[in-house]
Amino acid sequence: MLNKLALAGIKSRLRDYLVLFSGLVIGSAIFYMFMALATNDEFQKANSTLSATPLIFGFGAVLLAIITFVYIIYANSFLLTLRQRDYALFMMLGAKSRKISRLIFTETLVLGLGATVVGTTIGVGLTAGVSQLLRQTLDAPARHLVSLYWPAVAATIIFFAALFLLAALVNAHKMRQTPVLELLHADAQPVVIRRHPVRDLLLAGLGLVSLGVGYWAMQAINDLQLLSIPIALVTIVLGSFLLVGAVVTSIVGALRRNHHFAQQNLRSFTLAQIGFRLHSYTAILAVVSILFALALGAITVGMNFNRETPLMTNALTTYDVVVHNPDAATKRATRQLTGVTSKQTYHVKVAKHRVSFQTAEVSAQPVLDVKADVSKTKVVNYRRYRADPARTDNLTYQNAFLSLTTANITDATKLQFVSAQDFARTAGQPETIVTYRVRDLRANIPVLKRIHRREMRRYPQLATRVLPDKYLVYRMMNGMNSGFAFMGFFLGLAFLAMLASTLMFKILSGAAADRARYRMLARMGVRPRLLRGSIRTEIGVLFGVPAILGVAHVLFGLQLFKALLLNPYTGIWIPFVIFAVLYALYFGLTVLLYNGIVRPRA
Incomplete structure (x- = not known):
């Protein structure tokens, strides 16, 4: 009979229970999604070059566990609020407190475990859907990411089961210890909020100092190294709590005391x-x-x-595309490049230990070589190399030209510049080199991929280049x-x-x-x-x-x-x-x- 009455009470507040259940489902689903990454060591090693990634995920898991714990505490309080009047009525009708405690224990545990199972299942689906969407959008392989990852399932269920078991015990104990009349009239009890201005001022100051320490720790990452993460984690959480509890409430209190402002409308x-x-x-x-x-x-x-x-x-x-002796198929591929900002053609002759460029072509179309100038204001600068016989022994200068060709470059390979007339008499295999630069690299990656594969098939020696x-x-x-x-x-x-x-x-x-x-x-x-x-x-x-x-x-x-x-x-x-x-x-x-x-x- 008691179970029927309890079920009827749940049906009467079904909308509130759906809000509660859906919130718990979302919480467990999000927890699973995080744990699917945090517990997967292979995924972290394959997709991150940062050695501290496991430690960062570890701190993230601790933080999420704390957040989830607070979330469950509130949800448990809400569940108790929904049912305390009903259970008080049951006790007034003669139900023993022991049975009521068992009922609230069972209800809390069943609701929590049910939401955890549903949430974990939804989390598996969300992990699969979101990961697939991001793989396509970001061109990210996300290797070793498994949507149904059993260690993450176990971690989620064990964590939530422990929380709801604790919540069920607390609810059962609280229900036994609280007088019936207090349960019955809990909603009618006034909430008295006592303000302590001096205490609020001290707490606000402590909150600002705590946040300041946390912000400093993040800015001093180069000096503190990994120590900055736990310092920031503790101080920012503490500072946020103190600021909301002291500063914001004090501002609202000051506005309420300003009668000219507060007495208008509502x-x-x-x-x-x-x-x-x-x-x-x-x-x-x-x-x-x-x-x-x-x-x-x-x-x-x-x-x-x-x-x-x-x-x-x-x-x-430097160059987005470099093609050698383009045939009809290569020309068709290069015509598919979008946003081409420059196209340069060089006629070269490649001998065993010598590569010859035409002086006029290089003077009209300087060969570019990227500078390693990666800064916050200017990402890339280029050196412009014109024909200069006096610099052909300079290694950097030499490589800028030789890297464009299909020559098997050795220490004995020499660079020379000749006139158009001398070029015709120069020994070597004629070669036409065409370079392209495009405005949007990422938009052209599919075309670059096809051209790269074709060039590697035609000239396998290019795969041995240092750059x-x-x-x-x-x-x-x-x-x-x-x-x-x-x-x-x-x-x-x-x-x-x-x-x-x-x-x-x-x-x-x-x-x-x-x-x-x-x-x-x-x-x-x-x-x-x-x-x-x-x-x-x-x-x-x-x-x-x-x-x-x-x-x-x-x-x-x-x-x-x-x-x-x-x-x-x-x-x-x-x-x-x-x-x-x-x-x-x-x-x-x-x-x-x-x-x-x-x-x-x-």
């Missing part, structure tokens, strides 16, 4: 709502600010690694950078889903308690426009606080990558705009759903 009510929210949302908003920074930072870094692949490639090689052609250099650089780009985008999307679901879930789960307040205001004659504006302002502050804090974390956190990227801040506005649009969509959806719960229907 500002007094809205500020009271925000103040109450911030008091109970401190931990969640701090967690969301960290998630916001992780998501935006990961996407920004991933985009920069992806963007810098062609830049680094161009900094190592390979641009296609091979691109594949090498893309192999290093695409792993970082893939991980950045993958984790960024995962953290974005986590932070959005966490914040939406927290706000919507408390909407039922706000329903009476908004309906009372509606009965008093407050215009619907003012009610909608109050809701937008309240939720806007809850979305805005972690966003502002998260952006600050990102701007300082990118310092960690200055040793790996040419400039981690280049093009930063692109991921920021994309992220702002997605974040605004989540905000709009939350406002829409919240309105549907708290405002009376016409």
Whole structure:
């Protein structure tokens, strides 16, 4: 009988349970997606050249575990709030506390394990879908990434099972220890918020100092090395919590005390709502600010690694395409190149130990050689080499010309320049060399691949060159950078889903308690426009606080990558705009759903 009554209570609050269940499902799915990378050593070794990658993923796993722990604590509290009145009624009807404890224990554990299994299954599907999308978009091989990775499945299920077992024990114990009348009237109990200005000031100062230490640690990555990561992790999490709990609430309190500002329209009510929210949302908003920074930072870094692949490639090689004695098939392939910025043709004669260029051709079309000038302001510079017989013994000068030919270059190979008349009498195999440079390297990679394979079949000796052609250099650089780009985008999307679901879930789960307040205001004659504006302002502050804090974390956190990227801040506005649009969509959806719960229907 008791089980039937419990089931009936669940059915009566099915929408709230669906919100809770869906939030737990998303949490476990995101946790699995992260663990699919963090526990896969082969994937990390194959897709990252950074030796500290396992350590970074280890710290990320610890941070995500802490965030998930906070998330589960709140979800467990919400579950207990949903059921405590029902269980109090059961006890008033004669049910023994021992049976009630067993019931709440079973319900918590079944709900949690069910959400974990469903979430892990969805996580496997999301890992497969997102990884396939990123492979195609980023041209990233993502070697050894397995969507169904059993160590990650085991880690997810064990971690969540332990959390929900602990939550079930806590719920059962709390239900036994709490008096029936207190359970019955829990929703009617006033929440008294006591402010301590001196304490808040001290905590705010400590929070700023803590954040300052964390930001300094990230900027001093060259001096602190790997030690900067744990220092930043601890101090930024602590600083975020203290700032939300002290600084933001103090600002809201000051606005409430400004009667000229607070007494206009519904500002007094809205500020009271925000103040109450911030008091109970401190931990969640701090967690969301960290998630916001992780998501935006990961996407920004991933985009920069992806963007810098062609830049680094161009900094190592000069010509995008070099073809030798082009036949009809090669000419057809080169005509498919897009955005060609220069095309140069040289007529050369290759003998056993000598390569002859025509003086007039080289003077009219200087041979280019890339400078190793990779800086934050100018990525590539070129040296222009004209015909200069006095420099033919210079190794750098010589190689710029010889590397264009099909000659088997040895120490005895000499370079010479001759006139057009002497060229006809010079011994050697005639060779026509055509060089191309294009505006967009990445857009031409499929064509470069075909030309490269054809040139290697026709002239196998080119494979022995010290400096390979641009296609091979691109594949090498893309192999290093695409792993970082893939991980950045993958984790960024995962953290974005986590932070959005966490914040939406927290706000919507408390909407039922706000329903009476908004309906009372509606009965008093407050215009619907003012009610909608109050809701937008309240939720806007809850979305805005972690966003502002998260952006600050990102701007300082990118310092960690200055040793790996040419400039981690280049093009930063692109991921920021994309992220702002997605974040605004989540905000709009939350406002829409919240309105549907708290405002009376016409």
